[in-house]
Amino acid sequence: MTLNPVSSSARQLAVSDKTTTLLFDHDGTLIDSESVHFDLWKDILLKYDVELSEDFYCEVMAGIPVKQNAVDLVEHFNISIAPQQLAQQKHKSISDYLDKQAFPLMPFAKETIEHCANKGYTIGIVTGGSKNSVEKTLSQYGLSAYISCVVAVEDVENSKPAPDCYALAMDKLGKIPGECVAIEDTQTGMTAALAANLACVVIPTDLSKHHDLSGATVGYKSLKDWVDCELVF
Template identity: 75%
Template sequence: MTLYPVTSSSHHRAVGNETTTLLFDHDGTLIDSETVHYDLWRDILHEYRVELSEDFYCEVMAGIPVKQNAVDLVEHFQLDVAPAVLADKKHKSISDYLDRQAFPLMPFAKETLSTCFKNGYTIGIVTGGSKKSVEKTLSQYELGSYVSCVVAVEDVANSKPAPDCYELAMAKLNKSPSECVAIEDTQTGMNAAVSAGLACVVVPTILSKHHDFTRATVQYTSLNEWVSREFGR
């Protein structure tokens, strides 16, 4: 998989002397879920005789919560179904998937959390996805001991790109924006973090490589590269 090239901004560090807390996005950042999401949406849309292209998924749907995905799909493909019905089908398909297994981890995700934890940082997960998905990741890969806080789509009225999820995580952890750094893979997630006043590291995937990351603090090609630069290992 060819990831997005690093910009020169990567020579700066996002984690400063004030930083105590690292808030990680889940889908696309810690877990390799977008391919699964794409496949599940394709299966659902086949019922409506719609062929979902990878390009449309990447440009319109990747990193966006299910509720908004459903609205966008009904509008774009002029489907004769309520967005809420489509969203319910997707939530059920994800739930069924998670009953069987967690999503696969992104490369170096476990080592990243371990390194951050060992360096004394408080770790939170802030996701536009479901709590069940995060809980499955933490249990299957034995990552629970590293994570102090989880904020999922069920916890806020407005999901990403609204800042609510990051604001709630900071409130739960009793942290200020200057103490926190977000790690994201999409423009939607980055906008949520920046709107909450956070510095933001972006690690784009092949699905988000065309996003506009000019508001990010730094950009890297992989978690491994970020950790190596940030913590010198």
């Protein structure tokens, strides 16, 4: 079962008058990176005579940290390489990409961050991706001043779908779950947020629209739709 983003006339709001803090996922939520990750994985796997399909990527890999992606790929396609080595190849390909440019922003991402900051919300980024990727985004697009906390895959032993990353972000910010809302795009991210007892907004992409997002507090078609519905007051 997938989530049908709600209309403005029939919705449960995630943001309330108790909300002080907005915790954004990075890949797929603030940056349009999943298609890049898909292409990078495709190039890597061709060396092992594996043709990665978009369906497999969407169903098994989207929103999952690289370490687990590598395990799943080796097991499913019976690739003759240690998962750790495969993950290292992917990390290098990401590093090479980020040496040249940041990932492109999702539509209305910069405006969303600026609007949330102007409304007085504390903003954090909680990602299953690398800190380097987040830092590149913040520096290239001039967003560093708005972000109070970044928790990345390097910061926790168990990344998403475990709740550890969100728990660490709240600890760093001195917040409790009732003050925070998570904004995610995948089932994996939503699961992490819900396990941390957070309200969760989901904004699926084309690569995650078939995920089971029915557990989310609310869903929207885009960041702009969410801002217009919940953050205009």
